[in-house]
Amino acid sequence: MSFNWNYRNTVVLLLLVLVAVGGCRRKKYENPITKDTQQPDKILFDKAIGDIERGRYEVARLTLNTLMNTYDTSEYLAKAKLAIADSWYREGGAHGLAQAEAEYKDFILFYPTLEESAEAQFKVCDLHYKQMEKPDRDPGHVVRADEECRQLLTQFPNSRYAPMAQQRLREIQEVSAESEFRVGSYYHHKQSYPAAANRLQAVTDHYPLYSAADLALSQLGDSYARMGPRFKQKSILAYQKIVREYPLSPLAEDAKKHLGEVEAEIPEPDPVALARMKYEQENVTPRSAMAKTWGVFSKSPDVSRAAKSGQPANSVLRPTTPASVPVPGGGAQTGTTDVTVSTVSGATTDLDTKPDARLNQPAQGSGEANQPAQGAQPAAAGGQASQVNTANTDQLPTNRQAPPPKKGKQKKK
Numbered sequence: 001m002s003f004n005w006n007y008r009n010t011v012v013l014l015l016l017v018l019v020a021v022g023g024c025r026r027k028k029y030e031n032p033i034t035k036d037t038q039q040p041d042k043i044l045f046d047k048a049i050g051d052i053e054r055g056r057y058e059v060a061r062l063t064l065n066t067l068m069n070t071y072d073t074s075e076y077l078a079k080a081k082l083a084i085a086d087s088w089y090r091e092g093g094a095h096g097l098a099q100a101e102a103e104y105k106d107f108i109l110f111y112p113t114l115e116e117s118a119e120a121q122f123k124v125c126d127l128h129y130k131q132m133e134k135p136d137r138d139p140g141h142v143v144r145a146d147e148e149c150r151q152l153l154t155q156f157p158n159s160r161y162a163p164m165a166q167q168r169l170r171e172i173q174e175v176s177a178e179s180e181f182r183v184g185s186y187y188h189h190k191q192s193y194p195a196a197a198n199r200l201q202a203v204t205d206h207y208p209l210y211s212a213a214d215l216a217l218s219q220l221g222d223s224y225a226r227m228g229p230r231f232k233q234k235s236i237l238a239y240q241k242i243v244r245e246y247p248l249s250p251l252a253e254d255a256k257k258h259l260g261e262v263e264a265e266i267p268e269p270d271p272v273a274l275a276r277m278k279y280e281q282e283n284v285t286p287r288s289a290m291a292k293t294w295g296v297f298s299k300s301p302d303v304s305r306a307a308k309s310g311q312p313a314n315s316v317l318r319p320t321t322p323a324s325v326p327v328p329g330g331g332a333q334t335g336t337t338d339v340t341v342s343t344v345s346g347a348t349t350d351l352d353t354k355p356d357a358r359l360n361q362p363a364q365g366s367g368e369a370n371q372p373a374q375g376a377q378p379a380a381a382g383g384q385a386s387q388v389n390t391a392n393t394d395q396l397p398t399n400r401q402a403p404p405p406k407k408g409k410q411k412k413k
């Protein structure tokens with residue numbers, strides 16, 4: 001009993017020590033001001049940074065807002081605005097990350113030429129990257145992370161964050177490609193080959209760096225082969241692409257076998273693709289034992305198989321039309337594709353030859369019913385009826401005839 005009590009006390013004490021050490025440990029801020037000065041705005045900034053490092057984010061934001069409102073000409077305004085965004089980013093959570101994105105966007109809008117703007121854009125990409133879910137779940141953050149990383153490469157191509165954003169983009173597109181591949185593979189398993197070919201064709205064309213692109217091409221070739229002789233050439237192209245662009249794939253020999261059966265040309269491996277696959281095999285990211293054990297329970301996707309080289313796609317995957325759907329008119333576009341406006345000249349219309357109907361006067365007598373009778377007087381204030389000149393009553397239009405006189409009843413004698 002004494003041993004159990006001592007062991008329990010020891011465990012509780014160690015947990016308390018770990019919590020205390022973790023709470024006292026400071027996480028250094030990435031963008032401090034190293035200038036040694038005793039200016040009041042610098043003192044406020046240093047105090048706020050200390051609070052951020054200790055996790056007191058609300059206090060730090062109050063101090064930074066005081067600095068910005070009190071010293072509106074301070075040289076530390078940009079740093080203070082960036083520090084507010086960083087405090088939200090460190091605080092985390094759905095609300096904190098949403099506030100951080102808004103603050104980073106404001107910083108880029110106000111200070112687009114500063115080097116820190118590229119860092120702000122990278123953190124916007126990173127906060128969506130951290131909220132990504134597995135390929136079979138909501139792709140909202142995957143799409144947003146893809147857009148924000150490509151925005152960094154477009155707006156800040158020469159910044160030091162560009163290579164990191166490019167690698168982030170490869171990992172994001174690995175998740176997007178995996179999501180689309182799973183749908184195509186499901187259709188292939190259900191023998192819905194036109195739908196499978198549509199999805200797999202889009203994946204292999206848009207995401208050539210996808211780690212399972214060779215498997216997608218193999219299922220694509222099989223889908224086209226089962227769709228009939230009309231799609232034989234598309235099946236051959238899919239198998240040839242495996243041999244040419246994925247020569248180290250374990251499916252390359254099987255692709256050569258299929259090409260030999262249909263007596264199609266077997267292409268030579270592309271040297272660039274061969275070198276890229278060798279580099280990928282030599283730089284595989286190993287998964288830790290913890291990740292393998294708890295990865296099933298995590299909502300975050302596994303991006304360890306993502307490519308480490310190559311140019312990622314520069315656009316989002318758009319829906320495509322299945323190859324089995326016939327194109328009307330032999331491939332020509334039909335319907336109205338453009339609307340133009342032009343002035344008609346040299347034509348005579350009723351608008352040019354006839355008078356404006358709004359200027360026509362009403363016919364004689366058509367409007368007299370709405371006008372007061374000649375000689376009529378307004379009603380008296382006391383409610384008495386107005387007197388009408390009986391001399392002109394015959395001119396008033398009427399649609400009713402006078403009722404016949406009533407016959408009186410004769411009294412019986």
